[in-house]
Structures are given as structure tokens and as C-alpha cells.
Amino acid sequence: MIAFGVAYAPTGTYEDILALLAREDLKRAAAGLPPKPEAARRFVEPFLQLAAKALLAAARLAPAESMLAVQDKVYRALSSGPEAPYDLGSPELAAAGELARSIAGSAGVEPALVCMFSHPPVTGELVHFNLELVRSALSGLRRARGRACRPSLVIAVDRFALDTLPLHHEGLYAGFMGLYHLGTDRLAHSRAWPESLLLRGAAWPSLAGRMARRLAAGGELFLALSGGVPTTGRILYTAREFLLRARRERAAGVSPLEVRVRLRAEAPAFARFEDSGAVGAALRVSVWRMIEAWVTFELLADDGLARADRGELSARGQDALASCLRALGCGAEALADLEEEFVRETPYRERLFRFLIARTAGRGRPIIFLPLTHARGGKVGVAFGRPAAVLQARREEGAWRLRAQAEPGSAPREFPLGEFCRAFVRSRYD
Secondary structure, three states, rough: EOHHHOOOOOOOHHHHHHHHHHHHHHHHHHHHHHOHHHHHHHHHHHHHHHHHHHHHHHHOOOOOHHHHHHHHHHHHHHOOOOOOOOOOHHHHHHHHHHHHHHHHHHHHHOOEEEEEEEEOOOOOOOOOOHHHHHHHHHHHHHHHHOOOOEEEEEEOOOOOOOOOOOOOHHHHHHHHHHOOOOOEOOOHHOHHHHHHHOHHHHHHHHHHHHHHHHHHHOOEEEOOOOOHHHHHHHHHHHHHHHHHHHHHHHOOOOHHHHHHHHHHHHHHHHHHHHHOOOOHHHHHHOOOHHHHHHHHHHHHHHOHHHHHHHHOOOOOHHHHHHHHHHOOOOOOHHHHHHHHHHOOOOOOHHHHHHHHHOOOOHHHHOOEEEEEEOOOOOOOOOOOOEEEEEEEEEEEEOOOOEEEEEOOOOOEEEEEEHHHHHHHHHOOOO
């Protein structure tokens, strides 16, 4: 297939699923993107990344407080739009700081801090909000922690994420941000070997381990609850996590091989896609990943991309999902839950919450979630929301149960993990 203006050879990994989405999105956006000839990428970008690595060495040696100040000035300078006000004296930040101190005193260990922000559009008049959110998150986490710290941004640095930047900005940004923070190159296998070598520390397969180490040390993370392109969040997160839940709830005794056989008989379009070579051979070996790739393709087909922008499932997407449910032995009524979440720009991300909580509270270190949202309707502004802390987490009969505290001084309550993350997102994000 063609992605990013060049031929993309399927790798048999998760990248193939993202490439399907990138190809369709770039069809409508290519005319407005800066030109980036592949020859320039191969011979210029590595030198830019080398220059960024030199800056990286100095940044790691600098005091944490100095780096917070430098980053604030850089993001302020790069932001081309009006500065977004945020209140470091807000009650929500004060509550996060009080929670952190009380938990450290009672548990004898500092909690991990995770600031989860709603992602503004990556194009149009509000694109500068991305930088404003980073500025506010850095300051907010510093305030909540009560001392100098090095918050780590979980950030995409692949060609799809940085397609609106000129080539020289992209190279420097990927080289510095991808390695000083927790960069993720979701198309790492598509890079030429010099770039792959220089950015190997940001390759997507290692992201989970890097995040886990930061959390285990009681560090500070800030990450987007969803991407700046609504379609990305709805298809890569909402639809795929729906399939994951359906897979777990499938009829007893139904094997992956049986699901594949049923689906090939139920949906000839699945059989054609599986045989087409649109994804690599290694991905075709996994029934679950193959189904995810096919559903992604069907959700994007025809007018699917435009409909997903509006929070609607396309007819082909609905048919594909219904076929999957029948093959799994699940009831089609489950689609109503997907439609309710698909409308949201901020999906529930239960899988992400499960990972973050399992690697912290599940191993004895509490975790505090601090929401950060951007203003809607063309308004300028960002705001911190009410924090919530997960004090303990335990796995019972294959499901996680949490002991969580919503306010400083309030009594902790027991929650199933799914109920906690849905309530947190619904009450704190539009």
C-alpha cells in the first residue's frame, strides 16, 4: 500500500493496522501537508536527529527545575496562538497535592502521578493548544508533586503524528522529544536503518516497558486520553477495545480457529481481506489481530472516515462488527454500547487504565490520576479537573477490583476497574 507518499511494505505487526488508517487520512489531507521527499528523509533527517541527541545529553544533565523552566519557554515560543490561561492555584491542583502528601504519609511510598489530557485538534486554529497543554501539564505536575521533578510525556513521534511539521522540525522534534520523554514511533519498521538506529529508544514495542519503569519508580507521566484526530481514537481505541471485550466474553469453548472459520463463512469480505496481503504474514497468523485489521479497513471504507469524524459507525463497519459478534457467539445488542462510546472524543480507554493501575497499585504503589481538558467551541483555555487516587488493586477471578479515593479525606471505595475508568472519564471529560 501507499502511506506517507511512499510504498509501505506490510510488516506483520500492529503498524499494518495504523498504516491502514494513515493511508485513508492522508488521502484527504495530503494537499495541505509540507512536502517531504523520501530522499531528503533518508539523507537529511538522520543529521537532524543526531543534533537533537546532542541537545538531549545536555538536557539530562541539567537540574530538573531548570529543564521545567526551559521547556516552558520553548513551548511558549513555539505556540503560534494565544496563550491558554491555567490556574496553578486551582482547588483541583491543591486536591492533587494534598492527596499525594496524605498517601505518601499513610502508605509510606510516594504515589505515581499521571496527568491525562483531552487532545485538541492537530489541525486548524486550535493546533497550538497541544503545546499549551504540555506547558500546563508540566507546571501542574510540578505543583502537585510539591518539588522539582521530570515529568515524562507519552508522545507519538512517527510520520503520521508529525505529518504537519516541516521536515527539519520533524527530525529535531522526533530526536529530542522521542528520547527525552517517552516517545513512541508507531511506524518504526518503516524507517531506514540510520533513523531506526538513532530512534530505537522510541520504538513502539518498548513503550510499555518504559512506562512501567517510570511508574514503578513513582514518577510523573502525562499522556493524551485519545489522539488529536478523533478518527484515530474512535477506530484505534474504541472499536478495537470493543473487540477485545467481545473476545473475552465469547461463548465458552469457542477457539480462535473456530472464530476464523465462522467469520470466513459469515463474511466473504473478511476472507477477501485476509487473502489480499494488505497486512503482513505474521499478523495473519493471529486471528485476533487479523480481525482488528479487517474491522479497521471496513470502518474506513467508502464514507467511513467522514462518518467516524462525526462519531458515527459506517454501514460497512456495523456489518463487520455484527459479523464478528456472531462469530464469537456474542449478542448483537452489544453494539449499542459501542455506539454510545463511539460518539465521544475521549474514549474510556479501559485497557490503558488497566495497564497503568496493574503496574502501580497492583504492585503496591498508589497512583493519582489528574485530568486536564481544553476548552471547546473555539474558546481559549485549559483546566485541571478533580483528581482520583487508586490506593490498591487486586485481581479476582480474572477481573481487577480497585480501592479508590476520589477526594482528600474522603472514604475509599471499592470499584470494578471498568466501572472506575468509565465513571472517571464521563465525569471529568466532555
